[in-house]
Amino acid sequence: MDINRNNENVYQLPEIKVMVVGPSSGKTSWINNMSGNESNFTPVTLGAEVTPIEIYVRGKKVRLHIWEVGSQYSGLGKDYCIGARLAIVFKKTGENHEIFENWVTNLPKMYVENYDASQNENIKTQLNEFVETNTTFSNRDDEHKEHN
Helix, strand or coil: CEECCCCCEECCCCEEEEEEECCCCCHHHHHHHHHCCCCCCCCCCCCEEEEEEEEEECCEEEEEEEEEECCCCCCHHHHHCCCEEEEEEEECCCCCHHHHHCCCCCCCEEEEECCCHHHHHHHHHHHHHHHHHHCCCCHHHHHHECCC
C-alpha cells in the first residue's frame, strides 16, 4: 500500500492500454462517446491521441488508456502498440482482416465494421467482456467498487 503526504491510502487502479486503429471513420466519435464528450465537432486525428476512460467491470473500476492512431498513419500503430492488451479496428465491410495484421501485431483484435452510434453499447459490452476475462483483480479492488 502506498501512502501519500497526507497519510491517506493511495491505490493504483488496474490499467489497460487499448489501441484504436483503422482506415474507417468513427474512431474519435466512439472515443468521445465512451468518455462522455458528446461534441458535434470531431477533428481529424493527426498522429496519436490518448484518452483515459474509467469503466466498471464486475462492479470494480478499471482505467482504460485509449490510444487512437490516425487512419493516415497505418505504420505508426506498430510502435505505439508496446504494452497494449487489445486493438479495436474500425473497418469497412469487405475489407480483409489480414491487412490489419501489419498495423497491430501480436494483439487480440476486436473489429468494428461500418461504425455508427447505434453500435456503442455492443462495442462497450465486448470491451467489458475482454477486460473482465483479461484482468486480475486484487482484494484491494473491492475498495473501488461502483457505488449506486
